[in-house]
Amino acid sequence: MATINDVARLAGVGLGTASRVISGKGSVSAKTAERVRRAIEELKYRPSHAARTLPTGASHMIGVYIPMLKGSFYTPILNIIHTELRANGQNMVVAFGSGNGDARKQAMEGLEFLIERGCDGYLLVSDALTEDDIAALGTQASRLVLLNHSLNSIHNQCFSADHHAGGRLAAQALLEMKHRRIAVIAGFATSRDNVARIEGFMAELGNAGIDTSSIPVIDSDFSPEGGWNSAAALIASKHKFTALFCANDEMGVGALSYFQQAGIAVPGKISVIGYDDTATAEYSAPRLTSVHIPWYDVALNGVRWLLNQCYETNKPVKRKFAASVTWRASVARVANGK
Amino acid sequence: MATINDVARLAGVGLGTASRVISGKGSVSAKTAERVRRAIEELKYRPSHAARTLPTGASHMIGVYIPMLKGSFYTPILNIIHTELRANGQNMVVAFGSGNGDARKQAMEGLEFLIERGCDGYLLVSDALTEDDIAALGTQASRLVLLNHSLNSIHNQCFSADHHAGGRLAAQALLEMKHRRIAVIAGFATSRDNVARIEGFMAELGNAGIDTSSIPVIDSDFSPEGGWNSAAALIASKHKFTALFCANDEMGVGALSYFQQAGIAVPGKISVIGYDDTATAEYSAPRLTSVHIPWYDVALNGVRWLLNQCYETNKPVKRKFAASVTWRASVARVANGK
DNA sequence: GGCGAAATTGGTAACGTTTCCAAAAATTCT
DNA sequence: AGAATTTTTGGAAACGTTACCAATTTCGCC
Structure with a gap:
């Protein structure tokens, strides 16, 4: 060379x-x-990038960590980050988790990989990190943004949506269509994000006078397989329900696929509402009604804030992101007398 | 620091x-x-990774390029590569294209990004590169693998599937179910891979005595949107058909979604067969029958070959990968008299 | 206790850049 | 033409590490 x-x-x-x-x-x-x-x-x-970075200390790279390469949730976020970075003359380096095993450990390892490469800033998409983990980073922590996770000690470095509100919205949508007998497929119980949306959902149902303790909730894993299996389990159980809330779209699509093969009409017999409103929801059969989380905005503003920190620019940054419901075909008014 | x-x-x-x-x-x-x-x-x-790499010249990184972050095709391949690399104590650095615009230029830029970082080897998932591009790389080219693309001058560095055979398999599956009136949604006409599978498909139909010139073929873009729009266009045209071949699963899923919302039963009225057999096919409604390409094996063997070159190991490497048909629910025997 | 061998240690010279400073060359002005 | 100024140029020092070599310490043995 x-x-x-x-x-x-x-x-x-x-x-x-x-x-x-x-x-x-x-x-x-x-x-x-x-x-x-x-x-x-x-x-x-x-x-040589290595030789170049040595005397100056500036690498012109932002390090990004995502927990896994599977599914349709993380890669679009990566895509947004990449595009915005390139538009600002910076590069992206990515570390990946494996999607199973100890999420926190993997996040720390990924971060280590990025730190060793001397990135100018760090963007972590992970809800597994604790306040202590961040504290252990010392001075490194100042040029760090957390996406999809909120920590009190560094709240101005966290960009996420209000999932409690998102959960309430899902409930309102179902209630509006007169559903009263409802089932839930939740995500990992360890994910704060997931817990928040389920809590919001339940709170709203409670307000409407529904006995939330009798609502069947299956904890699953955010995957289509998980959605399929959970839907099957729900049907196999003696619970009767006219609507199903899935904590993300992937599980929603899995459930849809199960209902179709089981000959259960959606939304004829059962209405299904998803969460996140990812691309998957747009082209399922039937098209999946979902709680829209403006992930595009969340990620974009997170990147911009970080860019401001790292390169002394002054882009405007937004911090509040409103959820909404994207109506498609999988939720219908409850059939009479059901 | x-x-x-x-x-x-x-x-x-x-x-x-x-x-x-x-x-x-x-x-x-x-x-x-x-x-x-x-x-x-x-x-x-x-x-500091930069300081470390300088005196030794070894970066313990393999550079990977993928054309885009959208869709369900590239990221699983990335996942395989990542896993295998980590299992061998090496790291992965990824460069991304944007998915639109000049694919060849983007691939060259991505490669440049990787070369500047002094990777030990390179793995390109792109069918846009020409023999000249590779030649222009000079000595760099020896530690390079092309995935999903074949170039004569460096055929031993290319790992891909036989798409002509894959196309024939799709045709056989449809013929076996007695379909004779068939439509096709193809991918980019500039993609050799796509062309090969369409040619194989047509060749087989031709062998069965079908007039292939009368088969409607719509060139699309490998996306669900593209599949939806093309399916709509096909239905709007005067062509009658009982089966549809989609050049990848994403378009297949888009078509499925369109048929469902248009009230056209699949596989009752129209059978649909996809290609690649990605995870999307598994959880569509109905579940999509697809030509299985063993991408897992293709990628794994490509990585292993590269690992052998870069780190003087001697892992066994396979070079032939057989396609097959994964039967699910979207293809059925043609209805009588149609 | 002293000898030789082996293990441990410290420090210098790379690696390929950028950043500086001083020297040289070109340009302008009188 | 010569002085003053500006532009252009070359090279030393630094960045954080590894690899090597020489010096020192430790250890085993008679």
Whole structure:
């Protein structure tokens, strides 16, 4: 691999001059610059990012961690971050969890990977980290944003949606369609986000005078498989219900698939409402009504805040994100007398 | 950020000794090592990857490029690569395209990003690169693997499936179920992979005595939206058909969603067969019959071959990957008299 | 207790860049 | 033409690490 020294030698100029042409900083006469450029071309020279980052300390990279590569939730967020970063002349480096096993440990390992690479800032999409974990990071922690998770000690570095409100919205949608007998497929009980939306959902049903203790709730794993299996379990149980709330769209789609193969009409017999309003909801059969969380906005504003911290810019940043219901075809008014 | 010098000073040892403890190479007495370890802990020292990579030249990273973050095709492949790399003590760095615009240019830019970071090897998932592009890489090209794309000049570095055979399999499945009036939703006409599977499909129909020139083919974009729109366009056209071949599962799912909302029974009125057999096919409604491409194996063997090149190991590598049909619920025997 | 061998240790020279400073060359002005 | 100014240039020092070599310490043995 050719180095800047090779380039300088071939072009017959000094090291400093070559560096100036390559980095574009400082003045070089037009014809010297041209000679250097020809040498670069000739040698197929590419600056070494490692060598470059060493004297300056600036890597022009933002490190992002996501818990897994499966499912349709994390990658669109990654996509938003990537696009915004590139639009601002910065790069993205990603660390991944495996999606199973100890989520907190994986997040810390991923973060370590990113720190070793000397990123200018860090963006973590994980709800597994604790306040202590962040404290243990020391000074590193100042250029860090948490997406989809809120921690009191660094609340201004956290960007997320109000899931309690999101849960209430789901309940309101079902109540509006006169449903009173309702079942729930929840996500991981360890996920605060999940708990918040279930609590909001139950609170609203409670307000409507429904005995929430009798509502069947199955904890699942946010996957379509989980949704399928849970829907099957619900049907197999003696519970009767006319509507089902799924804590994310993937489980909703899994449930839809189960109902279709079991010959249970949606929304004829059972209405299904999902959560997140990801792309999956748009093209399921039937198309899935879902609580829309403006993840695009959440991620975008998180990135922008971080960009402000790292590169001393001053982009406007929003911190409140309102959920809403995206009506599609999977929720209908309850059939008479059911 | 603490450096190895800070650690050495605090532990009261020389630079070399600290380095030996950290890297684990060379011998250090037990109690000195312990003092160094305490200093590391105390200072929250993390070795700088950039500084580390410079004297040795080994980055312990494999660079991977994928054309986009959308859809359910690329990320599972990324997941396989990641898992296998970690299992071998190596890391993954990923560059992403945007999914629209000039795919070839984006792939070259992504590769450049990876090369600048001095990866030990490169894994490109892109069918946009030409032989010339590879040639322009010079010596870099030797530690490179192409996934999902074949180039004659470096055929031993390419890992892909036989899509012509895959296309034939899709046709056989439909013929077996007595379908004779068939429509096709294809992917990008510029994708060789796509063209191969359509050609294989048509060839097989031709063998069965079907006039392939009369088969309606709509070129789309591999997305569910594309599938939905194309299905709608097909229904709106005067063509009558009992079966539909979609060049990937995402378009298949989009088509399924359209048929459901249009009140067209699948597989009652129209059978649909997808391609790739990704996770999407498993949980659509109805579950999508699809041509299974063993992408898991393709990717795994590509990684292993690359690992052999980069780290002088000798893992067994397979190069032939057989497609098959995964029967689910979206294809049925053609209704009598249709 | 002293000798030789082995283990441990400290420090210098890389690695490929950027950033500076001083020197040289080009340009402007009188 | 020469002085003053500006532009351009070359090279040393630094960034944080590893690899090597030489020096020192430790250990085993007679």
